[in-house]
Amino acid sequence: GEDVEQSLFLSVREGDSSVINCTYTDSSSTYLYWYKQEPGAGLQLLTYIFSNMDMKQDQRLTVLLNKKDKHLSLRIADTQTGDSAIYFCAEGMTTDSWGKLQFGAGTQVVVTP
Amino acid sequence: DGGITQSPKYLFRKEGQNVTLSCEQNLNHDAMYWYRQDPGQGLRLIYYSQIVNDFQKGDIAEGYSVSREKKESFPLTVTSAQKNPTAFYLCASSITSGMSYNEQFFGPGTRLTVL
Numbered sequence: 001g002e003d004v005e006q007s008l009f010l011s012v013r014e015g016d017s018s019v020i021n022c023t024y025t026d027s028s029s030t031y032l033y034w035y036k037q038e039p040g041a042g043l044q045l046l047t048y049i050f051s052n053m054d055m056k057q058d059q060r061l062t063v064l065l066n067k068k069d070k071h072l073s074l075r076i077a078d079t080q081t082g083d084s085a086i087y088f089c090a091e092g093m094t095t096d097s098w099g100k101l102q103f104g105a106g107t108q109v110v111v112t113p
Numbered sequence: 114d115g116g117i118t119q120s121p122k123y124l125f126r127k128e129g130q131n132v133t134l135s136c137e138q139n140l141n142h143d144a145m146y147w148y149r150q151d152p153g154q155g156l157r158l159i160y161y162s163q164i165v166n167d168f169q170k171g172d173i174a175e176g177y178s179v180s181r182e183k184k185e186s187f188p189l190t191v192t193s194a195q196k197n198p199t200a201f202y203l204c205a206s207s208i209t210s211g212m213s214y215n216e217q218f219f220g221p222g223t224r225l226t227v228l
Binding site: 004008030031033035040041042043044045048088092100101103104105106 | 117119148155158213217218222
Protein backbone atom coordinates (compact mmCIF):
# COMPACT_ATOMS: atom_id res chain seq x y z
CA GLY A 1 0.00 0.00 0.00
CA GLU A 2 0.94 3.62 -0.14
CA ASP A 3 2.86 5.09 2.75
CA VAL A 4 2.72 8.18 4.86
CA GLU A 5 6.37 9.14 5.30
CA GLN A 6 8.17 10.75 8.20
CA SER A 7 11.78 11.05 9.22
CA LEU A 8 12.49 8.61 12.03
CA PHE A 9 14.51 10.71 14.46
CA LEU A 10 14.93 14.31 15.60
CA SER A 11 17.20 15.64 18.32
CA VAL A 12 16.53 19.13 19.67
CA ARG A 13 17.91 21.24 22.47
CA GLU A 14 15.55 22.33 25.24
CA GLY A 15 14.10 25.77 24.48
CA ASP A 16 14.63 25.47 20.72
CA SER A 17 11.86 24.86 18.19
CA SER A 18 11.22 21.38 16.78
CA VAL A 19 9.91 20.81 13.29
CA ILE A 20 8.58 17.39 12.33
CA ASN A 21 7.80 16.77 8.69
CA CYS A 22 5.42 14.37 6.98
CA THR A 23 4.37 13.61 3.43
CA TYR A 24 1.03 12.00 2.83
CA THR A 25 -0.53 10.18 -0.05
CA ASP A 26 -4.16 11.07 -0.63
CA SER A 27 -4.66 14.53 -2.08
CA SER A 28 -8.36 14.30 -1.23
CA SER A 29 -7.80 13.67 2.48
CA THR A 30 -10.03 16.06 4.37
CA TYR A 31 -8.37 15.85 7.79
CA LEU A 32 -4.76 15.32 8.82
CA TYR A 33 -3.75 14.54 12.36
CA TRP A 34 -0.75 14.67 14.67
CA TYR A 35 -0.59 12.16 17.51
CA LYS A 36 1.94 11.90 20.36
CA GLN A 37 3.06 8.65 21.98
CA GLU A 38 4.99 8.65 25.23
CA PRO A 39 7.09 5.57 26.11
CA GLY A 40 5.03 2.44 26.70
CA ALA A 41 1.72 4.25 26.24
CA GLY A 42 -1.04 4.68 23.69
CA LEU A 43 -1.38 7.54 21.25
CA GLN A 44 -2.87 10.88 22.17
CA LEU A 45 -4.26 13.34 19.64
CA LEU A 46 -2.23 16.56 19.68
CA THR A 47 -3.90 18.51 16.92
CA TYR A 48 -5.47 18.19 13.52
CA ILE A 49 -5.97 20.36 10.47
CA PHE A 50 -8.74 20.52 7.94
CA SER A 51 -7.58 20.36 4.35
CA ASN A 52 -8.90 23.79 3.39
CA MET A 53 -6.51 25.41 5.87
CA ASP A 54 -2.86 26.29 5.34
CA MET A 55 -1.98 26.75 8.97
CA LYS A 56 -3.34 26.07 12.41
CA GLN A 57 -1.88 27.34 15.66
CA ASP A 58 -2.63 25.92 19.09
CA GLN A 59 -0.48 27.32 21.91
CA ARG A 60 3.06 26.02 21.27
CA LEU A 61 1.98 23.93 18.28
CA THR A 62 1.84 25.17 14.70
CA VAL A 63 0.68 22.93 11.87
CA LEU A 64 1.49 23.86 8.28
CA LEU A 65 -0.16 22.20 5.32
CA ASN A 66 1.02 22.35 1.71
CA LYS A 67 -1.64 20.53 -0.28
CA LYS A 68 0.14 20.92 -3.57
CA ASP A 69 3.16 19.00 -2.29
CA LYS A 70 1.12 16.84 0.13
CA HIS A 71 3.40 18.00 2.92
CA LEU A 72 2.45 18.46 6.54
CA SER A 73 4.62 19.79 9.34
CA LEU A 74 4.33 20.21 13.08
CA ARG A 75 6.33 22.90 14.82
CA ILE A 76 6.73 22.82 18.59
CA ALA A 77 7.92 26.12 20.02
CA ASP A 78 10.09 26.29 23.15
CA THR A 79 10.56 22.51 23.23
CA GLN A 80 10.60 21.01 26.71
CA THR A 81 11.90 17.68 28.02
CA GLY A 82 8.28 16.57 28.38
CA ASP A 83 7.97 16.84 24.60
CA SER A 84 10.30 13.84 24.19
CA ALA A 85 8.08 11.24 22.53
CA ILE A 86 7.20 9.65 19.21
CA TYR A 87 5.06 11.83 16.95
CA PHE A 88 2.83 10.30 14.30
CA CYS A 89 1.14 12.03 11.44
CA ALA A 90 -1.99 10.39 10.06
CA GLU A 91 -4.28 11.06 7.16
CA GLY A 92 -7.96 10.31 6.99
CA MET A 93 -8.43 8.01 4.02
CA THR A 94 -11.15 8.90 1.55
CA THR A 95 -10.81 6.07 -0.95
CA ASP A 96 -13.75 4.48 0.74
CA SER A 97 -16.49 5.85 2.94
CA TRP A 98 -15.13 4.18 6.00
CA GLY A 99 -12.71 6.92 7.09
CA LYS A 100 -9.75 4.86 8.22
CA LEU A 101 -6.56 6.56 9.31
CA GLN A 102 -3.23 5.85 7.64
CA PHE A 103 -0.32 6.44 10.01
CA GLY A 104 3.28 7.30 9.31
CA ALA A 105 6.10 5.34 10.97
CA GLY A 106 6.55 8.00 13.64
CA THR A 107 9.33 10.48 14.45
CA GLN A 108 11.23 9.91 17.68
CA VAL A 109 11.93 13.33 19.22
CA VAL A 110 14.65 13.52 21.85
CA VAL A 111 14.99 16.76 23.80
CA THR A 112 18.37 17.38 25.39
CA PRO A 113 19.04 19.85 28.22
CA ASP B 114 -14.05 8.86 33.54
CA GLY B 115 -14.55 7.74 29.97
CA GLY B 116 -11.81 5.92 28.19
CA ILE B 117 -10.39 2.77 26.72
CA THR B 118 -8.83 0.05 28.80
CA GLN B 119 -6.61 -2.76 27.59
CA SER B 120 -5.51 -5.71 29.63
CA PRO B 121 -3.10 -7.07 30.45
CA LYS B 122 -0.33 -4.51 29.98
CA TYR B 123 2.28 -7.24 29.51
CA LEU B 124 1.56 -10.72 28.20
CA PHE B 125 3.87 -13.66 27.67
CA ARG B 126 2.94 -16.60 25.52
CA LYS B 127 4.60 -19.82 24.52
CA GLU B 128 4.85 -20.64 20.87
CA GLY B 129 1.85 -22.55 19.61
CA GLN B 130 -0.61 -21.03 22.07
CA ASN B 131 -3.51 -18.75 21.26
CA VAL B 132 -3.90 -15.67 23.44
CA THR B 133 -6.68 -13.09 23.75
CA LEU B 134 -6.11 -9.38 24.36
CA SER B 135 -8.90 -7.43 25.97
CA CYS B 136 -10.17 -4.00 24.87
CA GLU B 137 -13.07 -2.21 26.54
CA GLN B 138 -14.39 1.32 26.00
CA ASN B 139 -17.05 3.32 27.83
CA LEU B 140 -17.09 6.22 25.37
CA ASN B 141 -20.20 4.92 23.59
CA HIS B 142 -18.19 4.80 20.36
CA ASP B 143 -19.48 2.77 17.45
CA ALA B 144 -16.17 2.04 15.76
CA MET B 145 -13.26 0.10 17.24
CA TYR B 146 -9.85 -0.82 15.85
CA TRP B 147 -6.84 -3.01 16.55
CA TYR B 148 -3.35 -1.94 15.52
CA ARG B 149 0.00 -3.61 15.76
CA GLN B 150 3.09 -1.46 16.40
CA ASP B 151 6.63 -2.59 15.63
CA PRO B 152 9.69 -0.35 16.01
CA GLY B 153 10.18 1.91 13.00
CA GLN B 154 7.03 0.68 11.28
CA GLY B 155 4.30 2.81 12.74
CA LEU B 156 0.82 1.44 13.27
CA ARG B 157 -0.62 -1.26 11.06
CA LEU B 158 -4.34 -2.00 11.11
CA ILE B 159 -5.28 -5.57 12.00
CA TYR B 160 -9.08 -5.50 12.25
CA TYR B 161 -11.78 -2.90 12.65
CA SER B 162 -15.44 -2.89 13.52
CA GLN B 163 -18.03 -0.28 12.65
CA ILE B 164 -20.90 -1.81 14.55
CA VAL B 165 -21.79 -4.69 16.84
CA ASN B 166 -21.60 -8.13 15.21
CA ASP B 167 -19.68 -6.79 12.23
CA PHE B 168 -15.95 -6.45 11.62
CA GLN B 169 -13.57 -6.17 8.69
CA LYS B 170 -10.00 -7.25 8.02
CA GLY B 171 -7.35 -4.58 8.00
CA ASP B 172 -3.96 -4.68 6.32
CA ILE B 173 -2.42 -7.50 8.38
CA ALA B 174 -5.31 -9.73 9.57
CA GLU B 175 -3.65 -13.09 8.95
CA GLY B 176 -3.15 -15.04 12.17
CA TYR B 177 -5.59 -12.86 14.14
CA SER B 178 -9.28 -13.06 14.95
CA VAL B 179 -11.76 -10.72 16.64
CA SER B 180 -15.33 -10.60 17.87
CA ARG B 181 -17.73 -7.73 18.53
CA GLU B 182 -20.60 -9.08 20.58
CA LYS B 183 -21.01 -5.91 22.62
CA LYS B 184 -20.57 -2.27 21.65
CA GLU B 185 -18.04 -1.66 24.40
CA SER B 186 -15.83 -4.70 23.83
CA PHE B 187 -13.56 -5.76 20.97
CA PRO B 188 -11.22 -8.61 22.00
CA LEU B 189 -8.35 -9.68 19.75
CA THR B 190 -7.11 -13.27 19.61
CA VAL B 191 -3.57 -13.86 18.43
CA THR B 192 -3.54 -17.39 17.09
CA SER B 193 -0.69 -19.82 16.71
CA ALA B 194 -0.88 -19.15 12.97
CA GLN B 195 0.59 -15.67 13.47
CA LYS B 196 4.22 -16.11 12.48
CA ASN B 197 5.75 -13.23 14.41
CA PRO B 198 3.35 -12.14 17.15
CA THR B 199 5.77 -10.33 19.46
CA ALA B 200 4.70 -6.68 19.27
CA PHE B 201 2.89 -3.84 20.99
CA TYR B 202 -0.87 -3.99 20.36
CA LEU B 203 -3.05 -0.90 20.48
CA CYS B 204 -6.81 -0.71 20.56
CA ALA B 205 -8.66 2.44 19.52
CA SER B 206 -12.20 3.67 19.12
CA SER B 207 -13.97 6.53 17.39
CA ILE B 208 -17.49 7.95 17.50
CA THR B 209 -18.32 6.54 14.13
CA SER B 210 -16.66 5.69 10.90
CA GLY B 211 -17.65 7.03 7.54
CA MET B 212 -17.28 10.63 8.66
CA SER B 213 -14.58 12.87 7.33
CA TYR B 214 -13.37 13.76 10.84
CA ASN B 215 -12.32 10.57 12.58
CA GLU B 216 -10.41 11.23 15.78
CA GLN B 217 -9.41 7.90 17.22
CA PHE B 218 -8.95 7.45 20.95
CA PHE B 219 -6.32 4.95 22.01
CA GLY B 220 -5.92 2.55 24.89
CA PRO B 221 -2.61 2.18 26.77
CA GLY B 222 -1.58 -0.91 24.79
CA THR B 223 -0.59 -4.51 25.50
CA ARG B 224 2.95 -5.70 24.94
CA LEU B 225 2.91 -9.33 23.83
CA THR B 226 6.08 -11.39 23.97
CA VAL B 227 6.26 -14.90 22.58
CA LEU B 228 8.82 -17.05 24.37
